[in-house]
Amino acid sequence: xxxxxxxxxxxxxxxxxxxxxxxLQQLEEMTSLASAxxxxxxxxxxxxxxxxxxxxxxxxLNGEVVATLCGVVERxxxxxYVRAQRARYKPEVGDIIVGRVIEVAPKRWRLEINFSQDxxxxxxxxxxxxxxxxxxxxxxxxxxxxIFVENDVICAxxxxxxxxxxxxxxxxxxxxxxxxxxxxxxxxxxxxxxxxQHFHHLENYGVDLILGSNGFIWVGEHVxxxxxxHILADQVSREDMADKSCVGQVTQEVHERITPLEIRTHICRxxxxxxxxxxxxxxxxxxxxxxxxxxxxxxxxxxxxxxxxEFYVQTAEREVQRRVSLSRKKG
Amino acid sequence: xxxxxxxxGFRLDGRRPNDMRQIRGxxxxxxxxxxxxxxxxxxxxxxxxxxxxxxxxxxxQQANNQALVRCEYSMANFSTGDRTRRPKGDRRSTEISLVIxxxxxACILTHLMPHSQVILIEFLVHILLKFFMYFxxxxxxxxxxxxxxxxxxxxxxxxACINAATLALADxxxxxxxxxxxxxxxxxxxTPLLDLNYIEDSAGGPDVTVGILAKTDKVTxxxxxxxxPMDIFxxxxxxAIEGCKAIAHYIRGVLLENTKQLECRRGI
Numbered sequence: 280x281x282x283x284x285x286x287x288x289x290x291x292x293x294x295x296x297x298x299x300x301x302x303l304q305q306l307e308e309m310t311s312l313a314s315a316x317x318x319x320x321x322x323x324x325x326x327x328x329x330x331x332x333x334x335x336x337x338x339x340l341n342g343e344v345v346a347t348l349c350g351v352v353e354r355x356x357x358x359x360y361v362r363a364q365r366a367r368y369k370p371e372v373g374d375i376i377v378g379r380v381i382e383v384a385p386k387r388w389r390l391e392i393n394f395s396q397d398x399x400x401x402x403x404x405x406x407x408x409x410x411x412x413x414x415x416x417x418x419x420x421x422x423x424x425x426i427f428v429e430n431d432v433i434c435a436x437x438x439x440x441x442x443x444x445x446x447x448x449x450x451x452x453x454x455x456x457x458x459x460x461x462x463x464x465x466x467x468x469x470x471x472x473x474x475x476q477h478f479h480h481l482e483n484y485g486v487d488l489i490l491g492s493n494g495f496i497w498v499g500e501h502v503x504x505x506x507x508x509h510i511l512a513d514q515v516s517r518e519d520m521a522d523k524s525c526v527g528q529v530t531q532e533v534h535e536r537i538t539p540l541e542i543r544t545h546i547c548r549x550x551x552x553x554x555x556x557x558x559x560x561x562x563x564x565x566x567x568x569x570x571x572x573x574x575x576x577x578x579x580x581x582x583x584x585x586x587x588x589e590f591y592v593q594t595a596e597r598e599v600q601r602r603v604s605l606s607r608k609k610g
Numbered sequence: 611x612x613x614x615x616x617x618x619g620f621r622l623d624g625r626r627p628n629d630m631r632q633i634r635g636x637x638x639x640x641x642x643x644x645x646x647x648x649x650x651x652x653x654x655x656x657x658x659x660x661x662x663x664x665x666x667x668x669x670x671q672q673a674n675n676q677a678l679v680r681c682e683y684s685m686a687n688f689s690t691g692d693r694t695r696r697p698k699g700d701r702r703s704t705e706i707s708l709v710i711x712x713x714x715x716a717c718i719l720t721h722l723m724p725h726s727q728v729i730l731i732e733f734l735v736h737i738l739l740k741f742f743m744y745f746x747x748x749x750x751x752x753x754x755x756x757x758x759x760x761x762x763x764x765x766x767x768x769x770a771c772i773n774a775a776t777l778a779l780a781d782x783x784x785x786x787x788x789x790x791x792x793x794x795x796x797x798x799x800x801t802p803l804l805d806l807n808y809i810e811d812s813a814g815g816p817d818v819t820v821g822i823l824a825k826t827d828k829v830t831x832x833x834x835x836x837x838x839p840m841d842i843f844x845x846x847x848x849x850a851i852e853g854c855k856a857i858a859h860y861i862r863g864v865l866l867e868n869t870k871q872l873e874c875r876r877g878i
Contacts, residue, residue: 307874316873318865319780320788320825336785338719340826347719347785349869364872366783367644367663395663395752470876560875602877 287558289588302595309602315353317346317361325359334360368393368468368493370446374437375477377463377491378448380427386420388427390435393468393493394446400435404449405456432458434489434497453504454478460538461487461499462550466557468494472564479565484545484572490563498550500538544582548572551585555594570597613798613810622809623652630793630805630853635773635864637781645782649774652807653764658774660782662754676720678753681711683771685760706768709831713772713821714756716830717790718779754784765811766794772821772831773857780865789861790830792821793853795846797838802846804853818843820850824858 291299317323323344325331333339336348337359346352350363370376370392378390378398390398402415402423427433434456438449450456471490479488480501489497538546552571556563571594575585584590614621621627631652640646643659650656663677683706687693696703756778758771772792779786796806798815806817816838821831838846 303871303875306877307870310874310877316866316869318789318862318869319786320862338785338787345825347787348783349780349865350783351869351873363783364869364876365645365781396665560872562876598877 287555287586287591289591291588291592295588295592299592299595302592302599305599306595306602309599309606315351317352318349319346321346323352323359323361330357332358334358336361336363364469365467366469367395370394370398370437370440370493371473372437372439374473374492375434375489376437376448376493377432377434377458377489377495377497378493379463379495380429380431380433383423383427383429386415386423388423388433390433390448392446392491393465393495396445398435398437398446398448399441400433400448400450404438404447404451405435406451406453427457432463432497434458434491458489458497458499461497461546464496464498464550464553464557466494466496466553466563467560468492470494470557470560470563471496472562474564476565481545481549481565481569481572484549485542486545486549488549488565488568490565496553496563498546498553500542500546547582548575548585551575551582555585555591559591559595559598561594561598567598567601570601611813613813613815614801614803616799621803623807627801627803628849628852630856631807633773633857633860635777635861637777637864637868643778643782645778645780645784647774647777647781649770649777651766651770651773651805653762654760654766654770655762656758656760656767656770656774658756658758658771658778660754660756660775660778660784662782663752663784664755666751666753677718677722678751679711679715679718679720679756680753681707681714681756681758681775683707683710683758683760683768685763685767689760689763706771709768709833710756710758710771710775713790713792713831714775714779717776717786717788717823718754719785719787722785754779763808765806765808766819768792768819769794769805769821773861777861777864781868788823788825788828789858790821790823791854791857791861792819792831793850793857794819795850795853797842797846802842802849804849816843816846818846818850820847820854822851822854822858824855824862 323337323346325344333344336346336350337344338347344359346361348361348363350361353360353362376392378392380388381391381397382389386402388400390400392398402420407419408426435448435450436455438447441447471492471494473492477490477492481488485501487499487501491497549568549572552568552575553563556567556571561567574597575590580590614627619626634650636648638646639648639657640659643661645660646658648655648657666678683703684698685696685703687695756775758775760767769792772790776790794806794817796803796810796815796817798810798813803810811817816834816836819831819833820829822829
């Protein structure tokens with residue numbers, strides 16, 4: 280059995296290994312799509328009498344449709360394409376993504392988003408800290424570093440492709456912008472499904488969870504969006520700090536901004552749950568993540584032990600039960 | 611030295627002339643790489659990691675209208691019997707890097723990676739004045755990096771590297787024309803031998819390394835540093851091609867199993 284524990288190196292004992300194997304076996308039996316799976320250079324069976332459209336991951340070889348990727352063959356009306364699993368993120372307009380600023384360039388920021396190229400966030404396609412709608416001036420351009428600097432983690436939306444193929448983002452709402460006081464996790468992009476909702480507030484834990492479609496997942500302290508613009512607040516506090524060079528004042532301010540220990544442990548717990556799920560290769564939805572977090576609490580698992588062998592196996596078994604009950608509901 | 615026992619017909623390590631060593635492939639061995647694989651042929655053990663497609667780092671290297679493929683081959687200090695310090699760019703490793711790069715370039719669909727506007731924009735650059743270039747959007751070129759490292763060397767490292775790179779490329783989800791596999795064959799004691807190990811390799815006889823595209827039966831790599839009569843060469847090469855096909859069959863199985871597992875685990 281291939282282990283496929285890319286991120287985790289576990290030492291399973293004999294019973295755990297058997298339990299894990301049987302759980303994965305069950306998962307395999309539950310999904311019956313073996314016929315749709317294809318590997319590189321396999322011929323995809325098509326009915327040549329109907330006209331077909333060859334999509335991504337296919338090519339033509341002597342009249343046959345041949346796969347150029349490993350993955351699952353999908354058919355939508357005439358279109359035949361191969362959906363690859365562990366490939367880089369393929370953006371679609373409207374996706375919510377999390378990225379990291381790698382460069383502040385003239386009028387734009389360049390972001391690393393696990394795409395084959397860097398994404399561009401133009402200064403003109405994001406809300407200014409003062410919240411006003413106006414032309415961006417040269418002064419705004421000079422102040423770009425007061426909004427985002429290199430290595431900041433940002434949440435934004437895919438706006439579209441420019442004619443030269445580069446990817447443009449926008450952050451025109453209060454929910455987008457800089458993410459602070461939390462953890463950025465990277466998982467394979469195929470594990471995050473496009474859904475209506477990518478921003479989640481886990482109320483029991485006071486934690487914000489952003490499932491970026493590009494496989495970047497943000498787990499951070501909850502930020503109240505309804506109140507004043509948090510970017511604005513941030514900037515004001517920065518200016519305050521600059522004005523009052525009094526050290527005592529600054530330390531007091533820093534003190535107020537410290538995340539409580541309880542929330543920090545919650546962040547770690549959620550983050551480790553995401554890690555164990557991605558190591559197992561399970562789809563990452565908010566329900567599954569919350570389930571895993573709750574299970575780890577009810578089992579009295581230490582935060583560090585979420586990444587250990589026992590919880591890993593238990594998570595696999597829980598997933599089997601979840602899918603069994605789901606299929607029962609359907610049936 | 612007798613490389614094939616004249617009585618039994620067995621080779622030094624107990625194989626028959628047309629036997630291959632045991633092969634094993636494993637996908638997903640490097641956590642942070644886009645794609646990675648481990649490939650073993652007997653005692654030869656090779657690890658491959660793919661990074662990309664990503665933006666070209668060195669602007670001078672970019673190709674015109676296709677993705678850039680780079681390859682770096684290295685041998686671990688502990689990979690051979692005598693522990694030697696190996697300089698990074700020695701002639702042997704540069705040559706093998708080049709060979710692997712060319713073989714993999716033949717199967718990667720590099721023309722899919724760039725954007726079709728690239729040529730048009732280049733044309734524009736030529737006709738526009740120099741200072742207009744500032745206003746032109748940055749043209750993006752992509753590159754794919756292949757890193758292969760030999761962990762244990764026992765002959766046939768370049769074949770093992772190519773096989774590992776194929777597995778890793780498939781894992782990284784990079785579109786490929788075909789599965790490219792490689793295997794070597796030699797001619798010692800008037801017998802064609804498949805998949806030479808280190809002792810047979812260092813005997814100084816002819817060593818033919820063949821790389822083929824398994825489905826289309828096209829040769830992408832053929833190397834030999836000795837002289838052989840034409841008819842014998844054909845036999846040796848045929849033997850190597852048979853070996854390549856056997857490896858391709860195995861690699862296909864590994865990929866199928868891996869894809870199936872990933873999909874089943876992901877669920878609906």
